[in-house]
Amino acid sequence: MPANPAVRDYLLSRRSVGPAFLRDPGPNADELKTILTIATRVPDHGKLTPWRLIVIEGDDRVRAGEALAAIAARKNPGLDQQSLEIERGRFLPMPLTIGVISAPKPSDKAPELEQLLSAGNVAFNLVHAAHAMGYAASWITRWFSFDAEAAAMLGAQPGERFVGFVHIGAPTMVPEDRPRPDLDAVVSRWSDAAGQA
């Protein structure tokens, strides 16, 4: 495969854009299909497809937010109006959110950890796919990824869990880079790091 400087430069500069800075227009139906096709092209030991995706766009954004606020209010009776508004707006203003569910399958070959990691790859591939189609994105979990009732309302079946929600839209800002890891702190040679005691 030839070197691909465009992909290299994208990977060297990619930044997430937070949900508050993602607006219309979002992907059209064809673009969404391409995004989903890219997202599901991930390493998957045993070809188990141990994940599912939930698309939230259009009016569903409002309905899902209202359902989320109702759960939050029931669980936290003291929640003030401002906090409830935040819950109502969890899938706004971005035009598109895709929830990624880890749906592990019984397997002798692929332990559950591998299946969970495959789901994580789907989430990050969604971010890359969004960029490839000219949009920006961010991968967010929040409380509703971990709360069983909220996760069920958002589409998780028993035995499944969200690895997060990828928000996608047109960016309204260009984020500055953030500090990146010092490679010397996280990379070592095996001969220096292990097995040589």
Ligand SMILES: Cc1cc2nc3c(=O)[nH]c(=O)nc-3n(C[C@H](O)[C@H](O)[C@H](O)COP(=O)(O)O)c2cc1C
């Ligand atoms: C599994 C996972 C969950 C995340 N959840 C949140 C979140 O709830 N809120 C948040 O601000 N960032 C969250 N992030 C971080 C953002 O996705 C993003 O990595 C971060 O804003 C750094 O930006 P960068 O991608 O440009 O390096 C999460 C990242 C991962 C991998």
